[in-house]
Amino acid sequence: MEYQETALEVTALTAGQLVESDRGEIARRMRLVIDREGPILDDLLEKRVLHSYGLKKRGSRIAPLFSEIRASLNAVATIQKSCDGHEHTVYWQESWRNRDIEGEYTSFRAPSSRDISEYPIIEVANVMTQVGLKKNRKVLWLETLHLLGFTKQGTQIRATFKLAQSWAKAHRA
Numbered sequence: 001m002e003y004q005e006t007a008l009e010v011t012a013l014t015a016g017q018l019v020e021s022d023r024g025e026i027a028r029r030m031r032l033v034i035d036r037e038g039p040i041l042d043d044l045l046e047k048r049v050l051h052s053y054g055l056k057k058r059g060s061r062i063a064p065l066f067s068e069i070r071a072s073l074n075a076v077a078t079i080q081k082s083c084d085g086h087e088h089t090v091y092w093q094e095s096w097r098n099r100d101i102e103g104e105y106t107s108f109r110a111p112s113s114r115d116i117s118e119y120p121i122i123e124v125a126n127v128m129t130q131v132g133l134k135k136n137r138k139v140l141w142l143e144t145l146h147l148l149g150f151t152k153q154g155t156q157i158r159a160t161f162k163l164a165q166s167w168a169k170a171h172r173a
Helices: 015-020 023-037 042-052 062-072 122-132 137-147 155-171
Strands: 076-081 087-092
Touching: 015 062, 023 042, 042 062, 042 137, 062 122, 062 137, 122 137, 122 155, 137 155
Parallel strands: none
Antiparallel strands: 076 087
């Protein structure tokens, strides 16, 4: 399956204007991105919506606003530890409500324009499962790297692969 970015309507606003804007419209855009791109990490979700307002950075005024709006969505969500060492929320389409996400979600969407830090760990683990978890680590990681469309194993890729391999061994082996 191929990853498809959501094309949101662009409404150019300053950070100050965004903070004062209609929260319902921001929530609507977040839901739309979740419905079309889920599973999606919190940072990528916010990036997509932020860019739809012509902004590049989440400042000290926007971050709490987006956090508050995300919390109000009542969206299907799981938590993962990511390559940056922090916990991130992964948002899922509504069709995943009351389902065994870890057991049932076996897909991955690649290649894409996403950075490795923007992939849900479960997707990378699903790639590794398809490649074959019993392969030696070097071969497993190299084949996973290529399936995801990357060419080099940088620090973030190695950290993500380590988390994904551990997750896959615990849930898919």
